[in-house]
Every structure is written in structure tokens, then in C-alpha cells.
Amino acid sequence: MLKKFKVILIFAxxxxxxxxxxxxxxxxxxxxxxxxxxxxxxxxxxMIMGHIGDEYGWHIMTIGEKHITIxxxxxxxxxxxxxxxxxxxKFHHGHSSYKGFRIAEGEDNPNKGKVVxxxxxxxxxxxxxxxxxxxxxxxxxxxxxxxxxxxxxxxxQRREGQAPKGLQSFLEPLILFVRDDIxxxxxxxxxYIKYTPFLLSVFFFILLNNxxxxxxxxxxxxxxxxxxxxxxxxxxxxFVITTINGNRNYWKHIFNTPGVPWWLKLPVPLMxxxxxxxxxxxxxxxxxxxxxxxTAGHIVALGFFSLIFIFGEMGxxxxxxxxxxxxxxxxxxxxxxxLLVALIQAYVFTLLSALYLGxxxxxxx
Amino acid sequence: xxxxxxxxxxVFWMTLSFFLVLYILKKYAWKPILKSLKARxxxxxxxxxxxxxxxxxxxxxxxxxxxxxxxxxxxxxxxxRDAREVKDRILADAKVDAKAEADKLIRVARAQIESExxxxxxxxxxxxxxxxxxxxxxxIKNSLDSVEKQKKYADSLLKKIELN
Numbered sequence: 001m002l003k004k005f006k007v008i009l010i011f012a013x014x015x016x017x018x019x020x021x022x023x024x025x026x027x028x029x030x031x032x033x034x035x036x037x038x039x040x041x042x043x044x045x046x047m048i049m050g051h052i053g054d055e056y057g058w059h060i061m062t063i064g065e066k067h068i069t070i071x072x073x074x075x076x077x078x079x080x081x082x083x084x085x086x087x088x089x090k091f092h093h094g095h096s097s098y099k100g101f102r103i104a105e106g107e108d109n110p111n112k113g114k115v116v117x118x119x120x121x122x123x124x125x126x127x128x129x130x131x132x133x134x135x136x137x138x139x140x141x142x143x144x145x146x147x148x149x150x151x152x153x154x155x156x157q158r159r160e161g162q163a164p165k166g167l168q169s170f171l172e173p174l175i176l177f178v179r180d181d182i183x184x185x186x187x188x189x190x191x192y193i194k195y196t197p198f199l200l201s202v203f204f205f206i207l208l209n210n211x212x213x214x215x216x217x218x219x220x221x222x223x224x225x226x227x228x229x230x231x232x233x234x235x236x237x238x239f240v241i242t243t244i245n246g247n248r249n250y251w252k253h254i255f256n257t258p259g260v261p262w263w264l265k266l267p268v269p270l271m272x273x274x275x276x277x278x279x280x281x282x283x284x285x286x287x288x289x290x291x292x293x294x295t296a297g298h299i300v301a302l303g304f305f306s307l308i309f310i311f312g313e314m315g316x317x318x319x320x321x322x323x324x325x326x327x328x329x330x331x332x333x334x335x336x337x338x339l340l341v342a343l344i345q346a347y348v349f350t351l352l353s354a355l356y357l358g359x360x361x362x363x364x365x
Numbered sequence: 366x367x368x369x370x371x372x373x374x375x376v377f378w379m380t381l382s383f384f385l386v387l388y389i390l391k392k393y394a395w396k397p398i399l400k401s402l403k404a405r406x407x408x409x410x411x412x413x414x415x416x417x418x419x420x421x422x423x424x425x426x427x428x429x430x431x432x433x434x435x436x437x438x439x440x441x442x443x444x445x446r447d448a449r450e451v452k453d454r455i456l457a458d459a460k461v462d463a464k465a466e467a468d469k470l471i472r473v474a475r476a477q478i479e480s481e482x483x484x485x486x487x488x489x490x491x492x493x494x495x496x497x498x499x500x501x502x503x504x505i506k507n508s509l510d511s512v513e514k515q516k517k518y519a520d521s522l523l524k525k526i527e528l529n
């Protein structure tokens with residue numbers, strides 16, 4: 001009963017978002033992208049960057065000149081005008097300004113695509129904590145993940161000591177995999193249980209968002225784990241937990257590495273310097289790896305789709321359809337590859353986090 | 366530079382919400398899940414061990430049963446052997462006794478026969494004597510008319526007497 005209620009709740013939430021979508025016609029049909037001709041030129045670079053990046057509204061689709069976009073709240077704070085909260089639909093797809101705010105345009109503009117405030121004819125970037133497409137996607141994925149695991153946890157409590165069933169039996173191998181094949185060997189038998197919840201959360205968060213990123217339409221489609229801010233925060237959590245829990249042995253290893261000739265440490269502290277840098281390089285690498293892998297997959301998939309339109313523009317509808325067949329086949333192949341990558345990257349991030357935690361908490365040997 | 370510059374807003378929301386996710390999941394999901402996984406593993410382990418123990422016990426019982434059966438079998442063998450021996454002994458004893466009894470009986474019978482014979486002979490003797498006496502009496506009584514008569518008479522008497 002409760003389960004059904006939750007499903008309805010989520011469904012209603014999604015619906016309300018769709019209904020609040022802005023069905024406005026674009027009033028600037030002629031100045032889309034290419035301003036020099038009647039027919040706009042397809043720009044694959046812009047399309048791809050638009051898809052893997054973030055945006056202030058959730059653009060679902062465009063039919064003709066009609067954009068269907070979920071309008072999202074913009075929350076900005078500036079010293080000039082204080083806190084402002086309004087919906088992104090007020091910008092009319094980035095073409096008009098509202099209360100002195102607008103979305104920056106122009107190829108060379110460092111703030112391109114971001115909300116800026118016009119103060120004395122100059123664009124100033126306010127503190128911007130808007131609920132963007134990625135933020136909304138983050139919230140949706142969090143709702144899904146909490147719902148899944150809290151209901152599974154209830155199932156575990158209800159069916160104590162019995163064999164798993166349903167969703168529980170689907171997730172149990174993954175949970176056991178993270179616990180027994182990632183946490184236990186990497187951290188060690190004594191301490192792994194303390195860090196397993198973190199590793200499980202990270203694993204399932206990354207996995208779910210990787211998979212949601214592969215779903216081409218709402219509520220998937222946001223490139224969340226391919227967003228450097230997200231991977232940065234994830235890596236940050238690993239970094240903070242590692243650094244907080246690092247024991248004496250760990251710090252000794254960094255500042256006075258055993259088994260290294262003294263001249264690498266004494267006049268010039270070369271080894272300590274390198275070791276110290278590695279503290280920061282490790283999470284940095286975590287951040288880059290996840291970001292690059294997921295983003296690359298999205299770019300390649302979108303590149304294949306761009307081919308359809310490039311062929312279409314070059315050789316007419318027939319070439320477009322031909323290119324479409326080719327692209328769809330390749331995209332299917334690529335999607336399977338991306339499914340694999342989604343799992344592997346979740347695994348790798350979790351495994352490396354576990355290894356770093358293991359290094360930080362290792363006892364003296 | 367767009368995609369490699371972390372966006373402040375997203376960092377803010379991500380940090381806040383991921384922190385909450387970690388906390389909520391740890392408290393309401395991982396803790397019960399890991400706890401019950403552990404409990405289940407433990408109970409499975411214990412069940413397996415108990416099964417192993419039960420098996421050992423069964424083996425022990427079976428061995429004991431076998432031993433008891435073996436003992437019973439031996440006991441039966443021994444009893445049968447004893448019984449046979451007793452039977453044989455009884456039979457042998459009986460035979461010996463019977464023989465002795467028979468011998469005794471035969472002996473007694475023989476003795477009796479002997480004595481009967483003796484008494485019969487004695488009786489014959491007496492009868493002969495009395496007959497002789499009688500004959501003699503008759504002979505004497507007839508007084509001897511003539512020698513021939515006497516002789517004839519004696520002969521006729523003798524003919525009458527039949528010796529048994």
C-alpha cells in the first residue's frame with residue numbers, strides 16, 4: 001500500500017513538472033543560432049555541448065519552433081539586488097532579461113550560458129544556486145535511490161533471516177559485491193564494516209546516475225556523473241573521509257616514507273613533497289576519471305546522432321535516413337558499451353575510494 | 366572551458382544533498398541491510414554447522430546400532446551353541462541312562478528267568494518223585510501176581526506218565 005502511494009507520489013511529482021513545462025512558442029524564429037540566413041545551420045559542437053552541459057530549464061524537445069521545456073527555479077544572490085527567486089521561463093529561452101538578470105550570450109563571453117546581472121552596463125555573475133537541469137536530476141536520482149534502498153531495507157527487516165525476494169534479490173549480489181569484493185579486501189577485515197555504508201552509497205549513486213544518464217528522455221538524460229562539479233564533490237567526500245581517518249602510519253608514510261634513501265628526503269624533501277601531492281592527486285584523478293569516461297560516452301553517442309543531421313543537410317532527406325540507420329546501429333552498440341562503462345566506472349570509483357581508505361587506515365606492518 | 370569548470374550552484378546542491386544521502390542511507394538503509402545480511406550469514410553458518418553435527422551424531426548412532434546388532438548376533442550364536450551343547454549332553458546322558466536301565470532290566474529279567482527255571486526244574490523233580498512214588502505204590506498195591514503181569518503193569522504205567 002505504502003509502496004503504491006510512493007509510486008503515485010513520484011508520478012504526480014513528475015507530472016506536475018511536465019505540466020509546468022513552458023509551451024511557449026519561440027518568438028525569435030529567425031535569429032536561432034545562425035543569424036545570417038533564413039535556414040539555420042546545424043552545429044554539432046553546440047548541440048553536443050548543450051546536451052552534456054547544464055541548463056536553467058529542462059529542455060525536453062523542440063517541435064518545429066515550439067520548445068517544450070520544464071521551467072526550473074532560478075535562485076541567485078547578488079550584493080546589488082539581494083536574493084532573487086524566479087522561474088527560468090521568465091527568460092523566454094534565454095532571449096530576454098528579467099529583473100536585470102539575463103543569460104549571458106556571445107562566443108567569447110566567459111559567463112556564456114550562465115545567469116548574469118547587469119550592473120552599470122557590465123555583466124556581473126551573482127551567487128547562483130539555481131535548481132538547474134542537473135540539480136533536478138540529482139534530486140530525482142536521490143529520491144529514487146532513497147526509495148529503493150529504504151524499501152529494500154524494510155524488506156530485509158520484514159523478512160529477517162529469509163532468502164531475498166524481488167528487488168531485494170536483485171540488489172543483494174551488488175551489495176555483497178561491494179562489501180565482500182571491494183571493501184573487505186581493500187580496507188581489511190577489521191575496519192571494512194565502518195566504511196562499507198559510504199562505499200555502498202557512492203557505488204549505487206554513481207551507478208544509478210550513470211544509468212539515468214543513458215536514458216534519453218526525462219527524468220534521465222542529464223549528464224550528472226559526467227559533470228565535473230558532481231564528480232568533484234564525490235571525490236571530495238572520499239578525500240575528506242580519507243584525510244580524517246588517516247592514522248599515524250599513513251601520515252608517517254607521507255612525510256617520512258620508509259624504505260626510501262635518506263637523500264630523497266633530507267636536503268630537498270623530494271619524496272615527502274611528491275607523497276604530499278599524491279594526497280590531492282588521488283581524489284583529483286577520481287574526479288577526472290569518472291567525469292571524462294561518462295562525458296566521452298555521451299559525446300560519442302551524440303556525435304553519431306549529429307551525423308544524421310549532417311548527412312541530411314549535405315545530401316537531403318535520403319542521406320539523412322541512410323545516416324540515421326547507420327547512426328542508430330552504432331548508437332545501440334555504443335549504448336551497450338556505455339552500460340558496461342556505467343558499471344565499470346561505478347566499480348572503479350568505489351574500488352579506488354576503498355583502496356585509498358585502506359591505505360589511510362592500514363595498521364603498521 | 367564550460368564543461369571542465371565546476372559550477373558553484375551544482376557543487377553546493379551536490380554537497381548538501383549527497384551529505385544527506387550518505388546520512389539517510391547509512392541510518393535507514395545500510396545499517397538494517399548489513400545487519401540482517403550478517404545475521405542471515407550467521408544463521409546459515411550455524412545451520413550448516415548444526416547439520417554437520419547432526420550428521421556426526423547420526424553416524425555415531427549408526428555405529429552404535431551396528432555394534433548392538435553385532436552383539437545381539439553374537440549373543441544369539443552363543444545361546445544357540447549352548448543350547449546345542451545342552452541338548453547333546455542331555456541326549457548323551459539319556460542314552461547312557463537308558464542303556465543302564467535296560468541293562469538292569471535285562472539283568473533282572475535274566476535273574477528272574479533263572480530262578481523261574483530253577484523253580485520249574487525243582488517242581489518237575491518233585492512231580493517226577495511223586496509220580497514215581499505213586500507208580501511204585503500202585504505197583505506194590507497190585508501185588509505182583511506174576512512177574513509178567515508186574516512187568517506189563519509197570520509198562521502201562523510208564524506209558525501213562527508223560528514227562529512233561
